[in-house]
Amino acid sequence: MADNPGRYSFDGIDRVLHEKARLGILTSLLSHRDGLVFGQLRDLCALTDGNLSRHLTTLQESGLVEIWKGFKGKRPQTLVRLTAEGRKRFVEYLSLLETIVNGALSAAEPGQDPEPKQVGWSPA
Amino acid sequence: MADNPGRYSFDGIDRVLHEKARLGILTSLLSHRDGLVFGQLRDLCALTDGNLSRHLTTLQESGLVEIWKGFKGKRPQTLVRLTAEGRKRFVEYLSLLETIVNGALSAAEPGQDPEPKQVGWSPA
Numbered sequence: 001m002a003d004n005p006g007r008y009s010f011d012g013i014d015r016v017l018h019e020k021a022r023l024g025i026l027t028s029l030l031s032h033r034d035g036l037v038f039g040q041l042r043d044l045c046a047l048t049d050g051n052l053s054r055h056l057t058t059l060q061e062s063g064l065v066e067i068w069k070g071f072k073g074k075r076p077q078t079l080v081r082l083t084a085e086g087r088k089r090f091v092e093y094l095s096l097l098e099t100i101v102n103g104a105l106s107a108a109e110p111g112q113d114p115e116p117k118q119v120g121w122s123p124a
Numbered sequence: 125m126a127d128n129p130g131r132y133s134f135d136g137i138d139r140v141l142h143e144k145a146r147l148g149i150l151t152s153l154l155s156h157r158d159g160l161v162f163g164q165l166r167d168l169c170a171l172t173d174g175n176l177s178r179h180l181t182t183l184q185e186s187g188l189v190e191i192w193k194g195f196k197g198k199r200p201q202t203l204v205r206l207t208a209e210g211r212k213r214f215v216e217y218l219s220l221l222e223t224i225v226n227g228a229l230s231a232a233e234p235g236q237d238p239e240p241k242q243v244g245w246s247p248a
Contacts, residue, residue: 003152003155003168005167005168005170006167006168006169006170007152007168008148008149008151008152008168008169008170009148009168009169009170009171010144010147010148011170013144013147015144018142018144019142020134020137020139020142023134023137023224024132024133024134025132026228027132027224027227027228027231028127028131028132030228030231030232031127031228031231043129043130044127044129044130044131044132044133045130045132045133046129046130046132046133046135047133066247067247068246068247069246069247070246087232090228090232091229091232094225094228094229094232095229097221097225098222098225098226098229100147100151101218101221101222101225102222103151104150104151104154104155104214104218105215105218105219105222107151107154107155108154108211108214108215108218122192122193122194123190123191123192123193
């Protein structure tokens with residue numbers, strides 16, 4: 001076959017980044033350079049407190065986000081921002097995804113779905 | 125804030141499709157309309173037999189791929205193809221991903237990473 005082995009292994013995709021909820025969190029933060037407080041991020045991403053906390057821990061441990069504790073008046077608040085490294089890695093991931101998606105979409109040409117040509121196939 | 129709640133929840137992203145290995149499998153199959161035999165798919169995606177089997181079961185149960193048993197000479201073979209529904213759903217997913225990626229990349233403008241503006245933030 002013409003294709004190279006491993007052509008579709010997509011090794012460059014980091015599973016820490018390639019997760020639906022974290023994709024939302026990172027996209028939110030990319031659009032808000034000054035960061036977002038916990039409640040804003042939770043609402044924008046429609047996550048529960050627990051889920052957001054869990055994903056933020058994963059992202060912080062990977063060096064993608066930084067978490068700051070502070071106060072608004074007397075009320076404690078948590079600020080979340082992308083790190084410079086996180087911004088770089090997320091943009092690289094998005095660019096890779098863009099390449100993969102464009103490649104896949106260009107391969108998807110409309111047409112009929114033929115029966116298997118080779119004699120002897122049967123449904124599994 | 126101007127953003128709508130849930131703006132970054134990305135509800136349209138199906139976790140069955142949005143998984144690194146399955147993204148590779150589906151992209152391979154999208155590029156090969158007549159389907160691929162198990163060994164080809166395994167090599168293209170650089171997966172183990174066990175991993176590929178597990179993901180194919182998930183994809184088949186979701187109606188995205190069809191699996192056929194056949195023979196090449198006396199040797200049993202397994203053919204995997206996208207279903208019409210699978211092709212449709214995968215292309216829709218890719219289009220959604222394209223929109224998300226383009227939106228995120230357009231929000232990522234280069235610049236300095238400022239210290240938090242609000243007084244009283246401290247590292248968590």
